[in-house]
Amino acid sequence: MKIGGYGDGDYFGVCYWCGTEFTGDKRATQCLECAVNEANKDRKELSVLRGIVEFVLEADEGGTGGTYNHCTSCVFDLIDRVEDMLKEIK
Numbered sequence: 001m002k003i004g005g006y007g008d009g010d011y012f013g014v015c016y017w018c019g020t021e022f023t024g025d026k027r028a029t030q031c032l033e034c035a036v037n038e039a040n041k042d043r044k045e046l047s048v049l050r051g052i053v054e055f056v057l058e059a060d061e062g063g064t065g066g067t068y069n070h071c072t073s074c075v076f077d078l079i080d081r082v083e084d085m086l087k088e089i090k
C-alpha cells in the first residue's frame with residue numbers, strides 16, 4: 001500500500017510532517033495518518049476547483065457573444081459559495 005509519502009514496510013522512520021515515529025517503507029517521508037490527511041485535502045481542493053469550473057461553464061453557456069447573463073446577485077452568490085468552500089479546505 002502506498003499513499004502520498006507513506007508506504008508499507010518494516011523500517012523505522014520519523015514523519016517529515018508531524019515528527020511522529022512510524023514503521024513504513026525505507027523511502028517513506030510521512031506517517032500513514034499524515035498521508036491520508038493530505039490525500040483528503042487534495043480531494044477537497046479538487047472538488048472546490050470543479051465547482052468553480054462548472055459555474056464558469058454554466059455562465060458561458062448562457063452568454064451571447066461573450067457576455068454573461070448572470071445578474072449581479074447571482075455572481076455575489078457564487079462568490080459567497082466559493083469563499084465557503086475555500087474556508088473548508090484551509
Ligand SMILES: [Zn+2]
Nearest residue numbers: 015018031034
Ligand atoms: Zn505524520
